[in-house]
Amino acid sequence: MYKLVKPLLFSMDPETAHHTVSGGLRSFCNLWGGKRLLRAMYAYEHPHLERQVLGLKFRNPIGLAAGFDKNAEYVEEMAALGFGFIEIGTVTPRPQPGNERPRLFRLVDDAALINRMGFNNQGVDVAAMRLRQLKNRQNLVIGGNIGKNKLTPNEEAVSDYIKCFDTLFDVVDYFVVNVSSPNTPGLRALQEKEPLTHILNTLQQRNRKGDVSRPILLKIAPDLTDDQLDDIIAIIRDTGIAGVIATNTTIARDGLRSGGRLTSEAGGLSGRPLAVRATEVIRYLATKSDRAFPIIGVGGIHTPEDAVEKLEAGATLVQLYTGFIYEGPGLIKRICEKLKTLRSV
Template sequence: MYKLVKPIFFSMNPEKAHHTVTGGLKTFSKIWGSKALLKSIYTVSDPRLEREVFGLKFKNPVGLAAGFDKNAEYIEDMAKFGFGFIEIGTVTPKPQPGNDKPRMFRLVPDAALINRMGFNNQGADVAAGRLKHLKNKDGVIIGGNIGKNKVTANEDAVNDYIYCFHALYDYVDYFVVNVSSPNTPGLRDLQEKGPLMHILNTLQELNKKKPALKPILLKIAPDLTDSQLDDIVEIVTETKIAGVIATNTTISREGLTSDPNLVQEMGGVSGKPLTKRSTEVIRYLATKSNKSFPIIGVGGIHSAEDAIEKLDAGASLIQVYTGFIYEGPALVSAICKGLLK
């Protein structure tokens, strides 16, 4: 079915296509029996798929990465496609429009996307409000990906992460600290050991004062050097956060074959060009840390084989986004079936 409608969506501007699809899904979901139909087609249920990671029980290891549902608008709808977990965001304390449009581009020959969205979202309070009134998340674990506003200076960034942590604490199952997007000026500077330790230690201290500890993870860039990855292992160990998400989008343009005018667009690349590098980062972290913390693998997963490769490299869970766009909603069930096989 998706192969029939994909050319229509791919004829649109990528951001417009996203809103068309999600808006259409919302409308379709209002039809009696539609959610049950989607669930029957796309959901694979089997106890062998269950995973317990950082104290949470996932019904399967396949998640929807942050960026698809920035404002917690589509959790009930996307849950019907069989995801074991859905990560909302990135959310910031204050609403912000993000970067100027156009800000997302398809590199079809490379099965990739370039995006420079810039943390466009309606703010942490709006996301929290939607999560508070969520009626049925269908056993899906919810993650909250948090970032800083563009206008917030790096020396004050910790306050933005604190705000988002407090706003979402009651409504998400785990947190992700995003300091690795290439689309907010200066954000990646927060990946340096000093500022990153400060942010994570501060959140962990707040976490300890809450009724229950919520897992806090760190999302990292694929462009880090081995010595920087060594620092990440040390930081995770010292701050005792729950784990790492590897990886965000890349600023590299190596090996791309698409139209040079598109390739030179500013932003982060996701999709198949990231498959190899993200797996390398997962394997390096798992080996260097002796698998002492869980890793969520994301980047270039377009098939069950890609997912299994990441799990074999040391990931405990995986996430999809660009692969979901290129391959369609059957990707989740295909991965689950591949794992069962």
């Protein structure tokens, strides 16, 4: 079915296509039996797919990466397509429009996207409200990806992360601290050891106040050096956070086949060109840390074999975004079918 509609969708502006698909999916799910039909077509469940990670039970290890459902608008719809967990966001304390359009570009020859969305979202309060109103979470794990507003100085960034953390605490199962997007000016400076340790320690202090705590993960860029990755391992050990998501989009443009102005567009590159580097980062973190913490692998997963490669490199779970757009929802089921036959990952 997706192969039939993909040419039409790819004839549209990418952001327009995104809203068209998301809105159409919601309308279909609102029909009587719509969600049931989608689950019958795409969802694949089997006991061998279940994972216990981060103190949480995942019905399968395939998640939707942050960025697709920024405002927690399509959680139930994405669950009906078979995802084992959904990560909403990135959300910021206050609503912000993001960067000017166009800000999302397809590099079809590379099966890639470049985005410079700029954390466009309706604010953390709206996302929290929608999550409270979910009718049926269907044992679905939901993550909250949190960031800072563009106009918040880095010196005050911790207050933005605290606001998002406190607001989402009762409605998500885990948190992801995003300091690695290339599309908010100065944000990646927060990946340096001192400011990052301060943010994570502050959130951990709040996390330990009550009877309930939430796993906190850090989403990192693929462009970090080995020395910086060593710092990440040390920071995770010192702050006691739960794990890492590897990786965000890259600012590198090496080896692209797409020509013209597309490759020079500012923003983060995702999709197939990121696959090798994302796997390298996963393997480095897993090896150097002696698999001391869970890693969620994301970047360039377009086939079941791509997912297996990430898991064999040291990832515990994986996430899709660009591969989901290029390959369609059937990719989730194909990965699950592949993983059911492989007891080693």
